[in-house]
Amino acid sequence: MKTAKQENAPTRPNELLGPEMSPELLNQRVGDEARVRARAWWWWLALFATAGGVFMMFTAITWVLAKGVGIWGLQIPVAWGFAIINFVWWIGIGHAGTFISAILLLLQQDWRNSINRFTEAMTLFAVACAGLFPLLHLGRPQYFYYLIPYPNEMGLWPQFRSPLVWDFFAVSTYGTVSLIFWYLGLVPDLATMRDRTKPGLRKKIYAFFSLGWLGRDQQWKDYRALYFMLAGLATPLVISVHSIVGLDFAVSIVPGWHSTVFPPYFVAGAIFSGFAMVATLVIPIRKLFKLEGMITTRHLDNIGKVMLATGMMVGFGYVSEVFFEWYSGDAFEMQTLMDRLTGYYAPVFWTVIFCNVISIQALWWRGIRTNPWLLWILAGVANIGMWMERYLIVVTSLGHDYLTSSWQDFNATGWDWALYLGTLCFFFFLVVLFVRLIPMVSMHEIREILHERAERGKEAS
């Protein structure tokens, strides 16, 4: 028979942190060793490979600025194309970061403490990639500031009824608040790094960014107040951002878009794709940096569960979309539906169903959720599925609108792909730099958990 003591023993397989974890090992793995490990050949390989992609991205940007958006596969009626697909996809990926750092903090899910730093960084990088697309899609990006309501000599103001203006406010707020949240979460860890680094330029840089943090209790008190306040602000923010992105579609009168299901369906899809990206990043990094003691199978298990739950919500979104298109009784809505099921884009539709609905059913099994490489493959499949879902929504609806004479099928060009894959490389490039330069696990939060575990151990004995 198991006693209460045995159940509390740190060797429990479902433990938050590995039994070998101690404050010393934490400092070593996250603080010092990560810097050494990141000098290995694979780090340089990853850096140069992704830097090549970044070069491709800048080439694609330069060319689109020189020639105009005509080099993309855009036409009338499909005027949105890759730019909006990628924008929606990237913003969605960012959402899991905020979900983990803010919503799970408020829900007191301690397991978030091992992965929140990663995912907040992921949010920032994803928002940076996302912001690029609407900007370039403007055609004349130098006039982007027309979206800001400022008094000008033309006496013109933005149209506040337009979701595109809401989008501008939502995305810029989201980027700013994510940056503040991530950076302030870092401050105590930067202070630790400052105190662990030998005098020199690196120490000066850490000292500058740690703002002279001491860890006085007075500071912790206000810091905690700030952190919870920001989490409370980021929670409604993250829901609103993708809802507004959903409204970009739902407010317009286009077959397949004009539906109230869009905002919640977009938010669920965002968290689904974001968690898939978290798994994609975390699984190799925990292996390479030997962080298994901090990112345990329990974390993988939870990531799998969230993917399953949000994936099922997305599946429900697909079903209700199909239902409402049929229920509307509108010939054009039905046409769009049949296009997706059997038309030119049918392969995309069925791939989406396979990636986002069928394949994730494997996550019902604990053995699959806790197997890092199987979870990694499923996450990759979900990433592809979510991108194709955005493709399906944007392209099929626009291509076959209410004016039959203007119908056209969409085909992407090489420049579309160059820019998309370029931002993907840019994202991974930033992640590669991040793991080397910044403590990638929140050290002060892990110390707190270790301390609580030690206290519990004392009480039990």
Next chain:
Amino acid sequence: MSKPYGILALFNTAQEIYHAAESVRDAGYKRWDCITPFPIHGMNEAMGLKRSLVGAFTLVGGLTGFTTGMTIAWFAGEFNYPLIVQGKPFFSFVFPFPVAYELTILLSAFGTLIGMFLTNRLPRHHHPVMDYSNFHRLTDDKFAVVIETDDPLYDEAKTKRFLEELHPAEVVVLENKEEVKA
């Protein structure tokens, strides 16, 4: 030579500093602080600290943001450049709501940030505690109580004896060095 900054007592565990904080509070000291590598649960009560003021800044920021959003939309649509679009009213509280909502969150976040910086007096360049030889452990795994010389009850010999009675790992008088001018 100016007077010392204060006296620091170093502790090895969170438990010890928690009890030390209670003793210092009960002894009636006013200008003192604990330095810990992570926030310790219940420490605010042990030190007798009041609730954080940061929330008030958040509220002010949020109200400013909401008012700004609504005012811009009203000013633009109703006052500065009234333009009939689809026969709809020039201003209503409904359509600019997302804009006001996002600005509420943005300015609340700025307010919170400013509030934390003001209440904590951050960022700062230097602090006398940073000259302590074991300071690097205080952001790692050690804990310290610092009683400042400005405290009305401060008396170098008495305070030192008082701290020694709490069984710390060591007790050190912190000098108040003039900042080095480059």
